[in-house]
Amino acid sequence: MGSRIEQACVERGLKMTGQRRVIARVLSEAADHPDVEELYRRASALDGRISIATVYRTVRLLEEKGILERRDFGGGRARYEPTEHGHHHHLIDVDTGRVIEFEDPEHERVLKAIAARLGFSIVSHRLQLFGRKLEAAAAPRPSRRRSSEPRADQPAADTDELAR
Amino acid sequence: MGSRIEQACVERGLKMTGQRRVIARVLSEAADHPDVEELYRRASALDGRISIATVYRTVRLLEEKGILERRDFGGGRARYEPTEHGHHHHLIDVDTGRVIEFEDPEHERVLKAIAARLGFSIVSHRLQLFGRKLEAAAAPRPSRRRSSEPRADQPAADTDELAR
């Protein structure tokens, strides 16, 4: 049977081609937040007959269908993760690029209150913490510059980590 | 005498050329979060002998000097605002692209606690709310696609608004 993401595709009536099935599988098995190039690398390893253009197209399609969510952690490349995963946010280790997920219901409440005070209802929101591990000397990493706020270093493509 | 930003430049020993003075002035007078093209437009109106490359270089330099802060509200272009402005965040109206600033000390406390719980200290953070005005029909606006999360529409370059 197909991967979790593949099923979501079928449910939405998407035509399931070979490459889509592979990409869907890669996404289903990803526990991190890969960027397009990384997805392409993993998919190619499984099939080889996939072009990066297709990955871009697929990833965009799935995002429009609400199956994927696009993230921007700075570094000028979009990264993706499957939807679901109840609301959570990201803490990016500025020294290693590692991404840690977390959630906090109280926090959500505060946000809703803030928005209400300004006369708005929240459609969505994004919260990213850029932090440094406590009491740990930092070995800085190279940087290329581009995009985003804290001008933090590039996130390493797959050093993500879950901390639900 | 020079604009507020120009003084900050002098304090940091930057060579003050004609174009820098103009850009500094434009920035000092901006109450919104203009992107580079918009800055270029405003600066050109004042002087004409300024190239967009210079705006890019200047804006980057000022950011490195801590005089400016780069923002990414989605839409694939960086936007800038002068530093200072005690810590604040942004609420982007998804229907109009308008940006409203706000701050909330309690919120900051919650964040610090979250980070500590994960064993991190916060280097910086970003919080953006994408919301819709309460009880107001929405007239959606055109979109070009690219970058960032909520895939909200492009922020109009200057419909920002303050709400300290």
Add this chain to the structure above:
DNA sequence: ATAGGTGCAAAGCATTTGCCGCGGT
């Protein structure tokens, strides 16, 4: 059969940079 998907290479955008003449200090 046929609407839609895919590969490839070219196009697009925002942003950066090499080169070289010019202008602050």
Add this chain to the structure above:
DNA sequence: ACCGCGGCAAATGCTTTGCACCTAT
């Protein structure tokens, strides 16, 4: 005079697209 700056155009890096062929349904 000297070193940094600005203009211009070419180069980048990520992402999208036009076109011709291919394939699920």
